[in-house]
Amino acid sequence: MTVYDPRILSQALEDLQEELTRWSTIASDTLSIAQDTQRHAQEAVDQTAHRAAIVMDQAERDQQDVNAAADAVAKMLDKAREAKLVSHKTLGEANTALQKANSTLHLWEVELEKALAWLKRAEARLAKAEIEYDRAERARDAARQELNAAERSYRNCQNDKERSDCSSESRRVQRAQGELRDAEHRLHLAYVELMAAREEVRQAKARVACCQLAVSNSQQAFVHAQAAVQNANEAVNAAERSLEFVQAAERAIRLAQQHATTEKEVADQMNIAVQAATELTKDAFHHFQLAERTETSAQRQSTDVRYELTYRVDQLRNLNRVVSLDSSVSSNRQSNYSPMGVSAVSSSIGSGAALSTSQPTGSTWVDSGTNYVPIAELPDPQDINGENDFKKVPMTEMKAGLEKLQEMLPIVERGEGTSKDYWASFDTQKGLDYEHGYQRIYEAFYGDDAIRLNHNGNQYDIVNGRHRIWLAKRMGITNLPARVIEKK
Amino acid sequence: MEDALWRLTQQSRTLQDFRKDISGVWSDTVARELNSRYLNPHEEDDQEIIKAFREQNEALEQAKEKLRIASEQAKEAAELSAKVVESLEFTQQELNSAYKSYDLYIQYHAEARSHLPLVQQFINKANDACPK
Numbered sequence A: 001m002t003v004y005d006p007r008i009l010s011q012a013l014e015d016l017q018e019e020l021t022r023w024s025t026i027a028s029d030t031l032s033i034a035q036d037t038q039r040h041a042q043e044a045v046d047q048t049a050h051r052a053a054i055v056m057d058q059a060e061r062d063q064q065d066v067n068a069a070a071d072a073v074a075k076m077l078d079k080a081r082e083a084k085l086v087s088h089k090t091l092g093e094a095n096t097a098l099q100k101a102n103s104t105l106h107l108w109e110v111e112l113e114k115a116l117a118w119l120k121r122a123e124a125r126l127a128k129a130e131i132e133y134d135r136a137e138r139a140r141d142a143a144r145q146e147l148n149a150a151e152r153s154y155r156n157c158q159n160d161k162e163r164s165d166c167s168s169e170s171r172r173v174q175r176a177q178g179e180l181r182d183a184e185h186r187l188h189l190a191y192v193e194l195m196a197a198r199e200e201v202r203q204a205k206a207r208v209a210c211c212q213l214a215v216s217n218s219q220q221a222f223v224h225a226q227a228a229v230q231n232a233n234e235a236v237n238a239a240e241r242s243l244e245f246v247q248a249a250e251r252a253i254r255l256a257q258q259h260a261t262t263e264k265e266v267a268d269q270m271n272i273a274v275q276a277a278t279e280l281t282k283d284a285f286h287h288f289q290l291a292e293r294t295e296t297s298a299q300r301q302s303t304d305v306r307y308e309l310t311y312r313v314d315q316l317r318n319l320n321r322v323v324s325l326d327s328s329v330s331s332n333r334q335s336n337y338s339p340m341g342v343s344a345v346s347s348s349i350g351s352g353a354a355l356s357t358s359q360p361t362g363s364t365w366v367d368s369g370t371n372y373v374p375i376a377e378l379p380d381p382q383d384i385n386g387e388n389d390f391k392k393v394p395m396t397e398m399k400a401g402l403e404k405l406q407e408m409l410p411i412v413e414r415g416e417g418t419s420k421d422y423w424a425s426f427d428t429q430k431g432l433d434y435e436h437g438y439q440r441i442y443e444a445f446y447g448d449d450a451i452r453l454n455h456n457g458n459q460y461d462i463v464n465g466r467h468r469i470w471l472a473k474r475m476g477i478t479n480l481p482a483r484v485i486e487k488k
Numbered sequence B: 001m002e003d004a005l006w007r008l009t010q011q012s013r014t015l016q017d018f019r020k021d022i023s024g025v026w027s028d029t030v031a032r033e034l035n036s037r038y039l040n041p042h043e044e045d046d047q048e049i050i051k052a053f054r055e056q057n058e059a060l061e062q063a064k065e066k067l068r069i070a071s072e073q074a075k076e077a078a079e080l081s082a083k084v085v086e087s088l089e090f091t092q093q094e095l096n097s098a099y100k101s102y103d104l105y106i107q108y109h110a111e112a113r114s115h116l117p118l119v120q121q122f123i124n125k126a127n128d129a130c131p132k
Helices: A006-159 A167-329 A395-413 A420-430 A439-446 A466-475 B002-023 B029-129
Strands: A002-004 A342-345 A365-374 A452-456 A459-464 A479-487
Touching: A006 A167, A006 B002, A006 B029, A167 B029, A395 A439, A395 A466, A395 A479, A420 A439, A439 A479, A459 A466, A466 A479, B002 B029
Parallel strands: A452 A479
Antiparallel strands: A002 A342, A365 A479, A452 A459
């Protein structure tokens, strides 16, 4: 038996209550802040995950766009290269055609010059032939007139009686006849020459005409060949420009491909970071849940211990009053107690009577362990009126727990389910987590948070588990396991 | 959250210090009983709560860092996407110019090809016009 100063102890216990109350408030605030922080973190993760999905979608669309553009560039590159080759080939053909047209034109221009020279010569011959022919004609006419004159002179001589000899006139006639024959012969030759010259002029003119036509056609061929060369040159330039543009496009699309590839890699990395953040947030939530569960347990302990402390402080105050009163009445009795002291008898482990003042009867509280107490004998907790009074554990959850307990009781009574490990294994087999499993119920009824009763004579006082008892009564449950402290 | 966790840690320390102090004036069987039934489990729970909150906080800080990295990567991806768009626009411009030049090539080439048979025709006509 130990002796303390009840006033100091009372003050100390009140201070302890205050510290516990402060702890409860701070723990509750911390839990609330942790919950908010967790929620905000989850929102941030969700937002970033949404953003990551958008980034990934954009990266994939960029890649698709780049691939489509790259295909277009590749096709155009093939076409432009082919165009360059074809245009150069056509330019070669056009140049060959131009050379051919040029040589043909040159040929026919030379031929035309020759024809014109020939025509000139033929025309000169014709002019000469015409002069010769005119001269021969005039010579023939003169010869014919001489013959006529000679014949008239000869006829006059013959008709002249006075003349017997007309031989000179006869010779003149013969001479004139001979000259006329010569003149006619020369005229004939001139005529033949004239005809030949005329034919040659006609032939030369024909040659000139056909050469002129050939030159004209050659010129047409030359013009077309020039046009072909000009257009082929333009085609070559256009094809080369096209190739240059598409090569620039190819360089740009390669750059775009590099950017798109990097963008996709960054988007993948972002997804990995978001997944890591998601996992970390889940881990954090598990820690939060553990903290929340433990905090609930600690708050219950804090409440219970404060309740106990209140009880003790009241007892100490009462004792202090009694001691003070006794000290004023009997100094003899005072000698049995410390002047301001309290005698603590701690033979029990029952919390409801853990600290008992040294009373005249000398009675003590003894832990009788876990008993199955008839519910009907327990008082009905007066401060509980319905579901709204279930703050720590919702009524529906507690009801489910009591129903589970009814399933567990036969197993516990058989001596099988008498450890939390048994029920942990049971939950694993059933695929239940802690929150929804049987281990939690076992701990609630057989562990630190067991229903605790003080039993004094025929009366039970509820130290812990008022809500469970209130609900069990209304569920028609007849017995519950409870830790009972007996007053002896 | 760190501030709240710090306050809780401080209060836990204060509470435990107070318990140590009070043990000097009250250490009988009843005190031990109260300690063993309530206060010691409460202390254990308290430490577990602090540990759990600390681990939650650390995990959230790490998650925050990951989100910061992710955010930077989102920015980087957006910049790269802008460069992709820019390169694609440039590619498209160059391709359009290439198409235009190619169309001109087609036009000029067809024109050039159309002259070539006429050249031969007129050469033949010239050569057929009169004998050489």
